[in-house]
Amino acid sequence: MTLFHCSACGKAYVARPVYCRCGSQEFRAGEASGKGCVYSCTTLYAAAEKFEKDLPFQIAIIELDDGPRLTARISGRPVEIGDAVTHLHEQEGVHFFQAA
Amino acid sequence: MRPVSIIGIGKTPFGAFPDKSLLDLAVEAGRKCLKNGNISPAQVEAFYLGNFAGPAFVGQNHLAPYVAAAMGLEGVPATRFEAACASSGSAFFHACSAVAGGMYDVVLVAGVEKMTSQPTPRVTDILASAGELGGEVKAGATFPSLFAMIARRHMYQFGTTREHLAAVAVKNHSNGAKNPEAHMRKVITMEQALAGRMIADPLTIYDCSLVSDGAAAVLLCPAERAAEFTSKPARVLGVAQASDRLALADKEDITTFPAVRQAGQKAYQMAGMTARDIDFAELHDCFTIAEIIAMEDLGFVPRGEGGPATAAGFSALNGEKPINTSGGLKTKGHPVGATGVAQICDLVLQLRCEAGERQLSRAGIGLAQNLGGSGATCVVTILGR
Incomplete structure (x- = not known):
C-alpha cells in the first residue's frame, strides 16, 4: 500500500494531508x-x-x-x-x- | 464578562411523532419556553438554533430564520449551529458568549431534530456523515461501530466488562421510567440488557440511544436582570466548548476524549470548581460506553473506573453523584440537534425542584456534557441556583 511521507520530518500518512503537523506541505509517496x-x-x-x-x-x-x-x-x-x-x-x- | 442566567425552559416530549413536523416541534418548544420565562416574542433580541441534519432528514435548509419566523420572532438575527450531536450545546455556548459579552440581553436558544420520518438504514447513513467521510464512513463505519471500537479498547485497557456497560443501561432505563416526557419509559433488568440484539459487538440495542423526534429551548438574560422575569433563575456558572480531530484513527488514545477534558477543565475553571463540587450531571450517553468515559474525563472517577463505579451505584438516583436523572439519551431519547439544550432543561428542572418523581434532595450544582460525533466537539456547562 502507498503511504505519504512528509519531506521535512518523515511522518507517514495514509491519505495525503494538506499540511503535516510540522507545518510542511511537501510529501513523497512511497510503498509500505x-x-x-x-x-x-x-x-x-x-x-x-x-x-x-x-x-x-x-x-x-x-x-x-x-x-x-x-x-x-x-x-x-x-x-x-x-x-x-x-x-x-x-x-x-x-x-x-x-x-x- | 457579565454573568448569565437561564430564565425559561421549554421542551416537547421526545418520541416518534409522525404527525409533527420539524417546525411544529421547534415552535412548540420555543413557545413553551417564552411562556415559562414570561417573555413576549418581541422582547427576544436574537435566536440561536441547534440542528444537526434538518436538510438531510426533512429537506429544509436555512432553518434558523424559518423557525424564528414561525415562532413570531421578527427580524432578529437567527443562526443555525451544526456540531453533530453537540449542535444545540454549541448554540447554547455561543448564545451565552453573546449575552456575557453584552451584545444582547434576551436570547432564545433552541435545538430540534426530526428523525423518525426516515427508515433506520437511512438514519444510520445520515448520522454516519458526522464521522470522517474519507476513511471511516467509506469503510462502512456507523456510529454504533465507532463507539463499539471505543468500548472494546476500553475493555482491553481497563478490564471494563459488558456487565459494566449494561449497568449504565439499567440505571438510565430506571430513571427514564420516572420521566413523563421520556421516549421509552420501561424498566429493564441486567439479564435483558445483556441479551439484547447485537448491533456492533460488544454493543447491543440496549447500549444504544434512541432515534427520536423532539425539540427543546432555553431563554438567557444577564443575571442582573433575571429577577424581572422569574423567581427561579438558574445561573450559568461555567460553559466551554472544545474540539478535536474527527477520525478515531487519528486520535492517540480512543478511551478518552481530549475535547471533553478540555471543555470540562475550562468550565470548572470558569466556575471556580472541581468535579467534587458537582451534585449531579446529565452526561452524553449516546452509547453506554460514552457515559462511562465522560465520568472519567470529567474527573468524577479515576480513569478506567467508570464501569465498576456505575455497577456499584455511584451514579444512581440515590448514589454519590446521580447521572442522567432524566433517563439520558438512552431512554429520554436523542433527537440529536435538541439534546444539548434538553440536557440544560433537565438540569434546570432539578435546580428548581421541579423534577417530580426523580427529584434529588441535593441538587445545588449540576453539570451537562454534550458530545458531538466520536468526540470532535464537546460542550460542558455548569449551572447553579
Whole structure:
C-alpha cells in the first residue's frame, strides 16, 4: 500500500494531508509493507444503506508498522485487538486487511 | 464578562411523532419556553438554533430564520449551529458568549431534530456523515461501530466488562421510567440488557440511544436582570466548548476524549470548581460506553473506573453523584440537534425542584456534557441556583 511521507520530518500518512503537523506541505509517496496490528475492532450487525448487503462484517483500526493508523475492513477470519494483520488490497478508497 | 442566567425552559416530549413536523416541534418548544420565562416574542433580541441534519432528514435548509419566523420572532438575527450531536450545546455556548459579552440581553436558544420520518438504514447513513467521510464512513463505519471500537479498547485497557456497560443501561432505563416526557419509559433488568440484539459487538440495542423526534429551548438574560422575569433563575456558572480531530484513527488514545477534558477543565475553571463540587450531571450517553468515559474525563472517577463505579451505584438516583436523572439519551431519547439544550432543561428542572418523581434532595450544582460525533466537539456547562 502507498503511504505519504512528509519531506521535512518523515511522518507517514495514509491519505495525503494538506499540511503535516510540522507545518510542511511537501510529501513523497512511497510503498509500505502493509503490515500492522489491530488497535481496536468490531463486527457490525447493522449498517448504513450502502453496506447492508455486506452484513455482518468486521472493521478495525489498524496501527501500521510504519506509524499511522487507519480504519479498514477485515477479510477472512475475524481478528482481535493485538493481532498481526497484512494489507490485502484497496477498493474504491477502502483498505482491506487480513490476519497475518 | 457579565454573568448569565437561564430564565425559561421549554421542551416537547421526545418520541416518534409522525404527525409533527420539524417546525411544529421547534415552535412548540420555543413557545413553551417564552411562556415559562414570561417573555413576549418581541422582547427576544436574537435566536440561536441547534440542528444537526434538518436538510438531510426533512429537506429544509436555512432553518434558523424559518423557525424564528414561525415562532413570531421578527427580524432578529437567527443562526443555525451544526456540531453533530453537540449542535444545540454549541448554540447554547455561543448564545451565552453573546449575552456575557453584552451584545444582547434576551436570547432564545433552541435545538430540534426530526428523525423518525426516515427508515433506520437511512438514519444510520445520515448520522454516519458526522464521522470522517474519507476513511471511516467509506469503510462502512456507523456510529454504533465507532463507539463499539471505543468500548472494546476500553475493555482491553481497563478490564471494563459488558456487565459494566449494561449497568449504565439499567440505571438510565430506571430513571427514564420516572420521566413523563421520556421516549421509552420501561424498566429493564441486567439479564435483558445483556441479551439484547447485537448491533456492533460488544454493543447491543440496549447500549444504544434512541432515534427520536423532539425539540427543546432555553431563554438567557444577564443575571442582573433575571429577577424581572422569574423567581427561579438558574445561573450559568461555567460553559466551554472544545474540539478535536474527527477520525478515531487519528486520535492517540480512543478511551478518552481530549475535547471533553478540555471543555470540562475550562468550565470548572470558569466556575471556580472541581468535579467534587458537582451534585449531579446529565452526561452524553449516546452509547453506554460514552457515559462511562465522560465520568472519567470529567474527573468524577479515576480513569478506567467508570464501569465498576456505575455497577456499584455511584451514579444512581440515590448514589454519590446521580447521572442522567432524566433517563439520558438512552431512554429520554436523542433527537440529536435538541439534546444539548434538553440536557440544560433537565438540569434546570432539578435546580428548581421541579423534577417530580426523580427529584434529588441535593441538587445545588449540576453539570451537562454534550458530545458531538466520536468526540470532535464537546460542550460542558455548569449551572447553579
